[in-house]
Amino acid sequence: MKTKFSIWLLCACCLIFGAACSGNAKKQKGDESKPEAPETVFTKFVQQQYPNATIDEIQPQVNGTLVEIKDDGIEKDLFFDNAKQWVSTSWDIKPEDVPVSIMGELENSAYALWGMKETTIIERPDGIFYLFELSKDNNTVQVLYNQDGEHVAEVTVE
DSSP: OHHHHHHHHHHHHHHHTTOSOOOOOOOOTTOOSOOOOHHHHHHHHHHHHOTTEEEEEEEEETTEEEEEEEETTEEEEEEEOTTOOEEEEEEEOOGGGSOHHHHHHHHTSTTTTSEEEEEEEEEETTEEEEEEEEEETTEEEEEEEETTSOEEEEEEEO
């Protein structure tokens, strides 16, 4: 199960950061209703959830759509699935902006002596997560903690 989640996490991270290839959504036959234009769906979501944000770019992906916004000066990536449902929002943060309890868990882990390359916060429907990209020697790993400070997953980056 951990391997399955790690694979999912790696795929999600790739999609979140725009590493997936572009693709086009196909219309379903027999769908008589006229759905809203994708841009309208995304714009409405951003206006509701991030009222001070501006949309920088909307990028179709193979497994959904990446919407890049700037919210109060912070660049954020929103990912929507192919059904135009919000999956996650992520943005880089400084290590000092991570809650003390979560940093404490990381500092007491096997990765305490690893260097921090990047820290990302991820909002999803099931909670807030903190993704740490760490390196030591020639090794890089991404470690994920939930908002309660529980270690959720880790993936070796090659």
